Amino acid sequence: MDKNIISTLMTILGKENVLTSKEDMITYSFDATADMPSEKPDVVVTPDNKEQIIEIVKLANEKKIPIITRGSGTNLSGGTIPINKGIVLSMLKLNKILEIDAENMTASVEPGLIIQKLNDAIAPYGLIYPPDPGTVTTATMGGSVSECSGGLRGLKYGVTKDYVMGLEVIMANGDIIRTGGKTVKNVSGYDLTKLFTGAEGTLGIITQIIVKLIPAPQYRRSMLAIFDNLDKAGKTIAEIISNKVIPATLEIMDNVTIRTVENYAKIGLPTDAEAVLILEVDGAIEQVVLQEFETVKKICKENGAVDIKLAQSDAERDSIFAARRAALPALAQVKPTTVLEDATVPRSKIPEMLKALKEIAEKYDLQIGTFGHAGDGNLHPTILTDESNKEEMERVHKAVDEIFKVALELGGTLSGEHGIGIAKAKFMEWEFGKEGVAVMKKIKDALDPDSILNPGKIFRGN
Amino acid sequence: MDKNIISTLMTILGKENVLTSKEDMITYSFDATADMPSEKPDVVVTPDNKEQIIEIVKLANEKKIPIITRGSGTNLSGGTIPINKGIVLSMLKLNKILEIDAENMTASVEPGLIIQKLNDAIAPYGLIYPPDPGTVTTATMGGSVSECSGGLRGLKYGVTKDYVMGLEVIMANGDIIRTGGKTVKNVSGYDLTKLFTGAEGTLGIITQIIVKLIPAPQYRRSMLAIFDNLDKAGKTIAEIISNKVIPATLEIMDNVTIRTVENYAKIGLPTDAEAVLILEVDGAIEQVVLQEFETVKKICKENGAVDIKLAQSDAERDSIFAARRAALPALAQVKPTTVLEDATVPRSKIPEMLKALKEIAEKYDLQIGTFGHAGDGNLHPTILTDESNKEEMERVHKAVDEIFKVALELGGTLSGEHGIGIAKAKFMEWEFGKEGVAVMKKIKDALDPDSILNPGKIFRGN
Numbered sequence: 001m002d003k004n005i006i007s008t009l010m011t012i013l014g015k016e017n018v019l020t021s022k023e024d025m026i027t028y029s030f031d032a033t034a035d036m037p038s039e040k041p042d043v044v045v046t047p048d049n050k051e052q053i054i055e056i057v058k059l060a061n062e063k064k065i066p067i068i069t070r071g072s073g074t075n076l077s078g079g080t081i082p083i084n085k086g087i088v089l090s091m092l093k094l095n096k097i098l099e100i101d102a103e104n105m106t107a108s109v110e111p112g113l114i115i116q117k118l119n120d121a122i123a124p125y126g127l128i129y130p131p132d133p134g135t136v137t138t139a140t141m142g143g144s145v146s147e148c149s150g151g152l153r154g155l156k157y158g159v160t161k162d163y164v165m166g167l168e169v170i171m172a173n174g175d176i177i178r179t180g181g182k183t184v185k186n187v188s189g190y191d192l193t194k195l196f197t198g199a200e201g202t203l204g205i206i207t208q209i210i211v212k213l214i215p216a217p218q219y220r221r222s223m224l225a226i227f228d229n230l231d232k233a234g235k236t237i238a239e240i241i242s243n244k245v246i247p248a249t250l251e252i253m254d255n256v257t258i259r260t261v262e263n264y265a266k267i268g269l270p271t272d273a274e275a276v277l278i279l280e281v282d283g284a285i286e287q288v289v290l291q292e293f294e295t296v297k298k299i300c301k302e303n304g305a306v307d308i309k310l311a312q313s314d315a316e317r318d319s320i321f322a323a324r325r326a327a328l329p330a331l332a333q334v335k336p337t338t339v340l341e342d343a344t345v346p347r348s349k350i351p352e353m354l355k356a357l358k359e360i361a362e363k364y365d366l367q368i369g370t371f372g373h374a375g376d377g378n379l380h381p382t383i384l385t386d387e388s389n390k391e392e393m394e395r396v397h398k399a400v401d402e403i404f405k406v407a408l409e410l411g412g413t414l415s416g417e418h419g420i421g422i423a424k425a426k427f428m429e430w431e432f433g434k435e436g437v438a439v440m441k442k443i444k445d446a447l448d449p450d451s452i453l454n455p456g457k458i459f460r461g462n
Numbered sequence: 463m464d465k466n467i468i469s470t471l472m473t474i475l476g477k478e479n480v481l482t483s484k485e486d487m488i489t490y491s492f493d494a495t496a497d498m499p500s501e502k503p504d505v506v507v508t509p510d511n512k513e514q515i516i517e518i519v520k521l522a523n524e525k526k527i528p529i530i531t532r533g534s535g536t537n538l539s540g541g542t543i544p545i546n547k548g549i550v551l552s553m554l555k556l557n558k559i560l561e562i563d564a565e566n567m568t569a570s571v572e573p574g575l576i577i578q579k580l581n582d583a584i585a586p587y588g589l590i591y592p593p594d595p596g597t598v599t600t601a602t603m604g605g606s607v608s609e610c611s612g613g614l615r616g617l618k619y620g621v622t623k624d625y626v627m628g629l630e631v632i633m634a635n636g637d638i639i640r641t642g643g644k645t646v647k648n649v650s651g652y653d654l655t656k657l658f659t660g661a662e663g664t665l666g667i668i669t670q671i672i673v674k675l676i677p678a679p680q681y682r683r684s685m686l687a688i689f690d691n692l693d694k695a696g697k698t699i700a701e702i703i704s705n706k707v708i709p710a711t712l713e714i715m716d717n718v719t720i721r722t723v724e725n726y727a728k729i730g731l732p733t734d735a736e737a738v739l740i741l742e743v744d745g746a747i748e749q750v751v752l753q754e755f756e757t758v759k760k761i762c763k764e765n766g767a768v769d770i771k772l773a774q775s776d777a778e779r780d781s782i783f784a785a786r787r788a789a790l791p792a793l794a795q796v797k798p799t800t801v802l803e804d805a806t807v808p809r810s811k812i813p814e815m816l817k818a819l820k821e822i823a824e825k826y827d828l829q830i831g832t833f834g835h836a837g838d839g840n841l842h843p844t845i846l847t848d849e850s851n852k853e854e855m856e857r858v859h860k861a862v863d864e865i866f867k868v869a870l871e872l873g874g875t876l877s878g879e880h881g882i883g884i885a886k887a888k889f890m891e892w893e894f895g896k897e898g899v900a901v902m903k904k905i906k907d908a909l910d911p912d913s914i915l916n917p918g919k920i921f922r923g924n
Contacts, residue, residue, distance in 0.1 A: 126706070154647055181874070198651055264515075378647045432641075435638065
């Protein structure tokens with residue numbers, strides 16, 4: 001990169017906010033996604049106000065330099081890897097809570113704020129911000145809005161886009177715009193708020209976020225139900241929901257995951273079970289929660305759960321959830337490389353998808369552990385492998401292709417919550433056809449004609 | 463219009479599906495919006511399949527002829543008036559329910575389906591489609607998706623966009639694309655589903671809609687609370703919600719509306735009351751509903767409601783709701799012209815907005831009745847006037863300008879649920895600035911470069 005650009009950046013930001021050392025560039029050359037190419041950016045900048053960002057964007061626009069906006073880098077689709085080099089724009093210093101408006105149940109925050117810090121700040125008001133990706137204590141609001149993160153509560157509470165009410169965004173030409181606002185109803189012009197949410201930083205740079213908050217549920221009850229048969233677990237899921245009970249959490253772990261978690265965490269999981277379901281109901285009124293809990297228990301039993309462990313205390317609940325949270329780290333320590341996917345299907349297709357995953361694992365002779373958000377059809381098949389084993393990686397790639405093919409055939413989608421990034425760009429036409437991808441590309445080209453904003457993401461060869 | 467185009471349309475559709483008589487053109491020259499210019503289209507076509515629509519779009523694209531897609535024409539922002547003439551595309555024959563998927567709680571429908579017919583069809587499954595604009599028995603699914611309709615249940619259940627999961631859309635170039643699907647979680651590429659929802663037919667022609675359904679609430683309790691002071695009514699609204707009760711309905715009517723409704727319907731409303739609130743709580747469990755109902759009643763009393771009428775039967779409930787439903791027809795019969803607006807503010811600003819509306823009515827010596835969805839900040843100030851009185855209409859237009867100015871100053875939006883159309887296009891820059899409107903316009907130009915899809919709507923002079 002031209003030295004003049006670096007010195008202009010230093011003038012804009014101050015020397016201390018412009019990183020160029022090799023060590024720093026390596027730090028920003030990857031994100032949390034496995035089996036991805038890495039690339040060092042030319043420079044990393046850490047602005048602390050939006051005026052600086054506008055100046056950086058104008059400079060990048062003039063010189064046609066890529067800008068990769070980044071929070072904590074917990075991305076799981078390669079979305080924050082600077083594959084075309086350029087400027088990594090770290091938003092971590094724009095991390096203020098600007099307003100908590102308890103009366104309208106909204107909060108306005110800066111993008112660098114860690115999600116959990118918002119929840120901590122609103123807890124005294126009896127409010128919660130429901131989206132809870134696994135990385136809630138490390139991921140930023142800006143990153144999770146840009147990726148439209150999901151999490152364990154998606155079934156009942158929805159995902160990030162259901163809570164983003166308004167945004168302030170800096171466009172590729174340096175213009176700053178505001179979308180949406182604090183009104184529950186808003187149909188004024190195109191819904192740009194929803195367009196930027198989940199756009200993976202390819203359409204604009206988010207500098208402020210207004211989110212909807214909801215009253216914290218006062219009561220909750222949790223259980224772990226054990227099944228000796230995947231189909232029975234699948235039927236249980238469908239039946240709970242068709243009984244009009246919407247659990248806050250309805251998670252599944254398959255046998256590979258159960259055995260791995262038990263081996264890792266020794267929490268007493270039945271290693272011969274074909275599946276366990278982790279269920280939690282919550283709500284504002286204790287009787288209701290208890291009644292729903294009884295319904296869920298009854299349905300589990302009727303569908304042949306071989307054992308049900310009820311959480312009798314917060315500690316027991318925590319241990320049940322610890323099992324689920326251990327899924328990824330436990331699987332990750334089995335082999336050097338963990339390829340985590342997020343194929344998503346309509347809820348009723350979960351049993352078929354689980355069956356297909358088992359067949360794919362056998363066909364390609366791979367170890368696949370599957371866990372995830374069964375209630376909303378969002379599974380995380382996780383291939384345990386080793387990047388250095390070229391022959392196995394070829395089988396891994398074929399298996400991944402097939403996983404997405406099956407998910408789409410079942411009426412599903414490429415990504416429930418991890419985004420497209422570079423990891424799934426090649427599958428986009430499978431889901432949307434050439435015509436659908438062309439529509440998205442036209443929007444990208446219209447708003448970022450020189451493709452300076454996170455280039456190479458979502459679209460192939462962009 | 464060139465006769466060859468008419469005959470080509472007849473070849474595509476059959477003669478019986480191509481209307482050209484003067485009487486027919488007059489029928490399609492306006493919609494439900496008052497104080498708007500009217501214009502006759504060149505031709506009205508009534509396709510019964512999407513292949514015909516693709517051919518029509520390709521023809522219109524080649525000849526640069528406007529296409530105005532239309533359902534029942536209940537639009538309230540002039541959105542279906544063919545101000546640039548061209549082809550009115552009536553979707554009323556594409557009116558099938560394609561699938562009710564009770565297991566995944568979704569339905570797939572064609573755009574010409576009347577909203578109420580969907581609700582009738584899903585009732586046996588114990589499911590509802592919550593969006594309920596006042597015109598639920600006449601408006602089509604396609605129209606309400608294109609306008610992102612709200613309604614009386616917005617506060618608790620959200621608006622149309624919260625229920626649209628997927629779309630099939632014909633683009634301006636004749637390409638057909640599919641967006642979204644039946645999965646609860648979906649972050650695959652840009653959220654085109656939400657972009658087309660509320661785009662007022664300016665970006666594509668919707669030919670299929672997948673909507674989310676929810677379990678029907680089993681129990682409900684309703685009341686009418688009477689206040690001698692607007693402020694007290696406003697405080698009551700805020701306090702109910704800050705007590706974590708989210709009523710299914712929380713409607714307000716001001717004194718002008720109360721008097722007019724009573725004069726029209728003779729249902730025993732207190733004509734000296736400054737405001738009435740119509741409240742309904744609902745849910746799956748009777749005890750909860752009763753408990754919430756008690757909370758609401760208590761808060762109304764504590765905030766100085768002078769009287770509370772509880773609905774003791776379905777008939778009494780219907781009579782309370784009849785009062786609210788009579789608001790617009792009652793106001794509409796007072797004067798020849800009814801200018802209905804949908805200025806929307808954050809919920810906490812409702813008392814300030816009501817005060818401002820009163821001042822505006824006095825300042826411009828106009829009769830303004832205000833009613834609406836107080837719980838979600840979506841008010842319907844309704845100016846009672848006479849289009850033939852030029853001098854008064856000038857004052858009306860000034861008052862409308864001022865209403866929107868105040869709504870935006872209070873952190874609100876131009877439209878909560880009626881859309882921009884031609885009625886509010888001139889205010890768009892007030893809400894979004896030149897830069898924000900430019901972003902929307904770039905998207906419009908990218909997807910419909912010759913502006914053949916509902917031209918002149920949302921943007922001025924487009």
